[in-house]
Amino acid sequence: MPIKGYKELEFDDRDVVDAHLRADPPLTSELTFTNLFMWRRCYRTLWREEAGCLLLVMSPEGEEPFGLPPVGAGDKLAAATALCADLAEAGQAPALKRVGGDLARALADSGDFAVELDRDNSDYVYLQEELANLPGRRFHKKKNHFNKFVKSFPYEYRALEPGLVGQVLDMQEAWCALRECHLHQSLASEDRAVYEALDHFGRLDYVGGVILIEGKVEAFSLGEALNADTAVIHIEKGNPEFNGIYAAINRLFAQNAWAEMTYLNREQDLGVAGLRKAKESYQPDHMVDKYLVIPQFV
Secondary structure, rough: OOOOOOEOOOOHHHHHHHHHHHHOOOOOOOOOHEEEEEEEEHHEEEEEEEOEEEEEEEEOOOOOOOOOOOEEOHHHHHHHHHHHHHHOOOOOOOOEEEHHHHHHHHHHOOEEEEEOOOOOHEEEEEEHHHHOOOOOOOHHHHHHHHHHHHOOEEEEEEEEEEEHHHHHHHHHHHHHHHOEEEOHHHHHHHHHHHHHHHHOOOOOOEEEEOOOOOEEEEEEEEEEEOOOOOEEEEEEEOOOOOOOOHHHHHHHHHHHHHOOOEEEEEOOOOOOHHHHHHHHOOOOOEEEEEEEEEOOOO
């Protein structure tokens, strides 16, 4: 959906986007260039600048377009107002989604916006040392799953490198065949996002980890720094034929890739009951609440 003054997000836009993110380090998982870029075809991402901020519009097929929270060192109230006005001028219902708590409260305090908690899109944040070490009784079951995997399968953990990217793509293809991604829009969109990330490995800022069994990639995870003390985990996949492999890639990636971080943001559950149960089972340290924001002046 074209909107006057906006352009489609491309790889060459990275410097502009990253400059705003460096000036205003995010807490919410959506706001990295890697995440915006790898999902850009699913969300048909558009952007422009206003009031010293980056404005982002997402236009997923079959859904109402919406704005992401303005990011940058400028006037966020002015930027949010402009973004909502742009949507209204384009004939769309103006709304901002996935807005972090501080900005949501500031917008509500202005009197020009109504806000509502969006629990399904709020992020789960964990202590890195807990995911890496699985200490105490709270993590007893997780550690048992990990130990069973270690005892059952001769595995090797390695950091993702160019020579392994093809194997990761093969594993993603096999995973999608098993889950019939082509029959589910969300899985098909994720498949495209994984391909986009891997196709640009070494050019985007994320890192990865893999588990090999008999020389073949059977699990992988992709993540990157979100801010100074937090990494965000974008993707985690494992071959379910190997019992405990998800517990293994979760722990090993936390241990090996993120020892310098205090927190690991593992994104949202999207309201999916099984996903919520799995994320809660890892004992989050806290949630990064996100809000739906509706302007009252349009």
